[in-house]
Amino acid sequence: MKTIKLLLVALLVSATTTINAQTADEIISTYFENIGGLESLKKLEGIKMTAKVNNGGMEIPIEIIQLKSGKQMTVINFQGKEIKQGVFDGETLWGHNFMTQKAEKSDAEATAIMKLNANDFLDPFIDYKEKGYLVELLGNETIDGTETFKIKLTKEPITVDGIEEADVSYYFFDIDNFVPIAVQAEIKSGQGKGMTSEITISDYQEVDGLYFPFSMTQGVKGQPGAPITFTSIELNPVVDDKLFEFPEETASENKDDNKN
Template sequence: MKLAKILMPALLIGFSSLAHATDADEIISTYHENIGGEDALKAMKGIKIVAEVSQGPMKFPLEIVQQSSGKQYTKATVQGQEIMQGVFDGETLWSTNFMTMKAEKAQTEETENMKLNMNDFPDSLMDYAEKGYQAELMGTESVDGEDTYKVKLVKEPITVEGEEIPSIEYYYFDAESMVLVMMESDIHSGPMKGQVQQIKMSDYQEVDGIYFPFAMTQGIKGQPAATSPLVINEIELNPTVDDSVFAFPAAQ
């Protein structure tokens, strides 16, 4: 697919912006308009991302697929072996175990929490009020020296170790271009429990009339050494994907 190589300075020319945002709804609406419009975003049935992630000196090819139905997977190629992570077919969540290289189903809690996200394509902000979410403008905050609007999004509670806890995400929108430049959320399980996951986005480019960030970093807030840069090479909208790819392997 031919991608338009449009960098942020050129992108800003055609974008509308808000000198003074008044509330979260105005910010979210402007953001969706600036990246292509709600109609175009809602018309998307799926997305396929071909990327490369860096972890220290090593780089791994990634293929990420997400569908409006909630189905999704991430496929990493490590030393010639394909490793599936976060594969979800709408009912079963599974991943490849790095030690045994066998597919393993996620625990019931993790699977049920994943089901809560099935209505969040293309993003959690779309029609947030209709989903029962609450959005609040928290004010302005500097991100890498640039002014941003900080929006708090409260989603359905998730279950962790048998207890319902709030599911909260923070979105940071560049005050000039009104595009998303960072997301933050608490980590509720695993070795990084209690830390804050931080994802930064930049280098917005156009794909079939919709703008996507082609450079991202994911890591732990306050820990630069734990950051994994991600460079996107290609994005395909509405890809054809066989449903069998999402299914838990019947025999191994």
């Protein structure tokens, strides 16, 4: 009798897991349908977003470029200066130092993480099964007064400070519109290590038949975040690959410094 009970429990757990997986799949499938279709998204080769970040009442213009090839960058226009951050040419990750204004390459771990993230052009849920990602429906949760489906997304492990760690994020899908309105994840390094990052997402608008959020707030859960308002989104922009390359002048300066 005890064996039968154990088998029944095992079958029940297995069935519940399968139902949750199917339900998560259905939520994600409906999400893609509602924003214009998965196949249409997969046809895109790039995206350029122009936005303004509200930092303590000061609006800072930024431009974000992401290409299907993995190349990407964020350009910040601050006090008349153009500062590039998170620039990735497919192999090298670099950005300008805010103090010196010089371009600096990121370390090997940060570059490796960027290479993994480059596989998620536009959305990590695109072809998530083929990429080996796992999704799990954890139930419902209320976010800022809105009822949502909470889905756990587990991607490939990342290495932080020499230690392999799970790469887990939690997505909150509006139960009425089936679109994400928030994303949460543990901060793995830096001053906020151990805290939870939170991105809230809203104001989905149509761009050439596809829907994208035009408003976001990024920050730490439970604390005021930095609002980002997108003013324009361009699909399949023409972008010069040279914009992603590490500046030759900086590379030459580094060689000269090493000689000295």
